[in-house]
Amino acid sequence: MRRTQNEDGFAVVAAIILLTVIMGLGLGLLLFTDSQQKASTREQASEAAFNVAEAALNAQVGQLSRKWPQAETEMPERCTSSSANSGTNDCPTSADLKLDPNTGSTTCSGTEAWGSSLSNQWTTYVRRDIGESPLFSTEEKSQLSYASSEGGALWVRAVGVVQCHPVTVVTLVTRQRVSVVVPEDAIVGNWFKTTNNGNKVIVDRKGKAAEAAQVGMRCEPPRSRASGTCEEYDASKEQVSPPISEHPVTSATTLTSSQLATLKSEAQAHSTFYSPTSPYHCPSSMTELQGATLSSSTRAPVYVEGCGALNVKANGTANTETNPGFLVIANGTFEVSGTATYYGIIYAANLQKSTEAVVKLQGKANVIGGIIVDSTGGIEFGSSGENLEFDSLAIHNLTISAGAAATRNSFRILSAGQ
Numbered sequence: 001m002r003r004t005q006n007e008d009g010f011a012v013v014a015a016i017i018l019l020t021v022i023m024g025l026g027l028g029l030l031l032f033t034d035s036q037q038k039a040s041t042r043e044q045a046s047e048a049a050f051n052v053a054e055a056a057l058n059a060q061v062g063q064l065s066r067k068w069p070q071a072e073t074e075m076p077e078r079c080t081s082s083s084a085n086s087g088t089n090d091c092p093t094s095a096d097l098k099l100d101p102n103t104g105s106t107t108c109s110g111t112e113a114w115g116s117s118l119s120n121q122w123t124t125y126v127r128r129d130i131g132e133s134p135l136f137s138t139e140e141k142s143q144l145s146y147a148s149s150e151g152g153a154l155w156v157r158a159v160g161v162v163q164c165h166p167v168t169v170v171t172l173v174t175r176q177r178v179s180v181v182v183p184e185d186a187i188v189g190n191w192f193k194t195t196n197n198g199n200k201v202i203v204d205r206k207g208k209a210a211e212a213a214q215v216g217m218r219c220e221p222p223r224s225r226a227s228g229t230c231e232e233y234d235a236s237k238e239q240v241s242p243p244i245s246e247h248p249v250t251s252a253t254t255l256t257s258s259q260l261a262t263l264k265s266e267a268q269a270h271s272t273f274y275s276p277t278s279p280y281h282c283p284s285s286m287t288e289l290q291g292a293t294l295s296s297s298t299r300a301p302v303y304v305e306g307c308g309a310l311n312v313k314a315n316g317t318a319n320t321e322t323n324p325g326f327l328v329i330a331n332g333t334f335e336v337s338g339t340a341t342y343y344g345i346i347y348a349a350n351l352q353k354s355t356e357a358v359v360k361l362q363g364k365a366n367v368i369g370g371i372i373v374d375s376t377g378g379i380e381f382g383s384s385g386e387n388l389e390f391d392s393l394a395i396h397n398l399t400i401s402a403g404a405a406a407t408r409n410s411f412r413i414l415s416a417g418q
Contacts, residue, residue, distance in 0.1 A: 049167035052160030056122035059092030060156050065403035067269035069146040081121040108164035113417050125157040136170045172410035176402040186213040186390040189373035191223035193232030195382035201241045202381050207390040212242045216250035266401045267303035274304045282307035286316035286340045291325035305330040312336050319343040324394035337362035344369045344394045350377040361387040369394035
């Protein structure tokens with residue numbers, strides 16, 4: 001009985017039990033803290049990957065703004081941080097993204113849902129919108145044909161990877177085009193003349209239009225109306241039909257410098273820019289003066305710069321009656337002869353401020369559309385037949401690119417597997 005009532009060692013047992021409880025609580029707290037650190041790390045990686053994906057998406061939209069693809073060969077299947085990204089393959093460059101070079105994955109294994117290696121810091125995909133659903137779906141994955149995308153839209157899917165953690169975002173991009181306002185006149189310039197003495201129509205101001213278009217001559221010195229040399233043609237032989245009875249006042253500058261810069265950029269993007277400076281060249285045929293087809297009713301402009309006295313002595317046809325073009329001669333002069341036919345507007349910006357004939361039509365050359373010459377330059381007709389037939393369609397279809405923009409409310413983060 002005395003031994004059973006002895007309490008020696010009870011404190012040790014209590015201490016062991018208390019220590020065990022404290023250690024369990026400590027280990028639990030340690031595990032909880034470690035779990036929170038891992039969750040925080042994953043969250044930081046996810047946020048960083050989202051920033052990379054969003055930067056890649058915006059950079060790809062910027063490339064589409066510069067050049068809208070018209071054929072499958074104009075866009076690679078995918079653009080990645082490890083590919084040779086340059087302005088020639090329509091992929092964004094790493095400089096476009098402005099990312100920290102130490103951010104992103106380099107040794108990750110596996111691939112994301114559409115097959116790009118997780119070792120790529122970023123990947124972008126451009127696909128045609130099939131239009132069957134307002135939301136992005138995996139059905140867009142195979143839509144590499146861009147021929148019918150001009151009037152529609154393109155999906156841009158971008159993947160960012162940080163610490164082997166991918167985040168995928170997507171947005172719908174639409175092409176933006178704006179109309180260009182030019183005078184709805186048959187010919188516009190400082191002066192014009194005909195060098196043919198025949199009894200025939202050389203300038204048809206009406207064409208297929210409901211009403212005859214005007215002839216807008218500025219008649220500034222040295223070609224002033226007072227001297228009688230502003231409009232040189234034989235009215236008795238009906239060389240201009242219907243006869244000119246009005247003289248509208250027109251501006252000496254039709255397009256602004258920013259509009260010219262936009263036209264030049266668009267022509268460069270569609271390989272319709274010409275210059276004697278390498279890697280370009282000056283055009284020598286009507287085929288080269290045909291604008292790239294953007295849709296059934298619009299074409300990319302053709303822009304010629306620095307080619308001096310450009311003389312196209314050739315036969316052939318540029319553009320079509322239902323899809324006319326827009327030819328810009330930034331500086332220098334332009335002469336067409338032979339039996340060439342041009343559908344569209346010929347616009348000579350005359351940046352060299354010439355007072356001589358800037359646009360000449362010789363032989364049986366024919367323009368179906370209109371001719372505009374800025375500043376004090378003139379237009380000369382010397383054909384053995386009709387040189388100009390006015391067509392208002394060429395003016396009404398005249399648009400320039402205003403870039404591309406993401407469609408409102410189309411941006412979203414995709415779940416794994418999409």
